[in-house]
Amino acid sequence: MKLDGRVAVITGAGSGIGRGIALACSRRGCGVAIADVSEDGLRETAGMIRGVKVTTHKLDVTDRAATAALPQSVLAEHGRVDLLVNNAGVAIGGTFEQVDEADFDWLMEVNFHAVVRLTRAFLPLLRTRDQARIVNVSSLFGLIAPPGQTAYSAAKFAVRGFSESLRRELEEAASAVGVTVVHPGGINTNIARNARPPRHVSNEEAAQMAEERDRFQKFLRMSPIKAGEIIVSAVEGEKPRVLVGNDAKIGSLIERLAPIGYWNILKRSMS
Incomplete structure (x- = not known):
């Protein structure tokens, strides 16, 4: 898929992997409509892009009316949409019993239901193109x-x-x-640092979670700029799945070899 002259819509583009994807697209001559809940992040990303048209769209992906209106907003600015990248995501720390129903539902709204709604909203526009693609960012997890x-x-x-x-x-x-x-492994983004803690845990549990988060952060080594380049290269190659980072590749392999016991193997490796 040649990206020169095309237009990409990228959510969660105010930082991290979304920013890396936006930059990689722009380097290929692809115009970008970048969306994020952070206006400051959007301005920063837009300021890094050169040589192509870039528009910024403040978007809370849990807002159904806003997501439904985004395609026409992008179409009015760019005249076409060839690539949709559903990248926006959040994290919550804690076990199932620690995470209450409201927080669980909030995460599902951002990380899954918004992907479905944005795909539904943009698919009619994508169908009008000679070649188009939807990129959904999952995870090693x-x-x-x-x-x-x-x-x-x-x-x-x-x-x-x-x-x-x-x-x-x-x-x-x-x-x-x-x-x-897309299944990224340990990418050095803010998602782990900004993970929402459960609201009803003790101070001791909260301190333990913070320690675990700091320990996990050490495994986040790849830059989001490099991750964005890997993902956009996969789009150009029309790959159906891309594993970003050796940790994602190793995790995938071990899961296939030991679909029940893989976590014990991985836990020993990490320690």
Whole structure:
């Protein structure tokens, strides 16, 4: 897929992987409509882009009316949409029993239901193009499910399943719209640092979670700029799935070899 002259819509582009994807697209001559809940982040990302048209769209992906209105807003500015990247995401720390229903639902709204709604909103525009693509960012935790990640893994496994089924539906319909699902490993973004703590835990539990978060942060080594380049290269190659980082590749391999016992193997490796 040649990106020169095309237009990409990227959510969660105010920082992290979304910013990396926006920069990688712009380097290929692809115009970008970047969306994020952070206006400051959007301005910063837009200021880094050169040589192509860039528009910024403040967006809370849990706002159904705003997500439904985004396609026409982008179309008015750019005249076309060729690539949709559903990247926006959040995290919550804590076990299933520690995370209350409201927080669990909030994470599912951002990390999964928004992916479905934005795909539904943009698919009619994408279908009008000679070649188009939907890129849904899952996670290493959409391949493996460690303890303390019930909400996050549930959402990221759901993104994976939705993407794979949608891809096959579009293939059987001989559509020009392809689907890529992305599984990043340890990318040095703010998502772990900004993970929402459970609201009803003791001070001792909160301190333990902060310590665990700091320990986990050490595994986040790849720059989001490099991750964005890997993802956009995969889009150019029309790859249906991309594993970003050696940790994602190793995790995927071990899960296939030991689908029940993989966590014990990985835990020993990490320690």
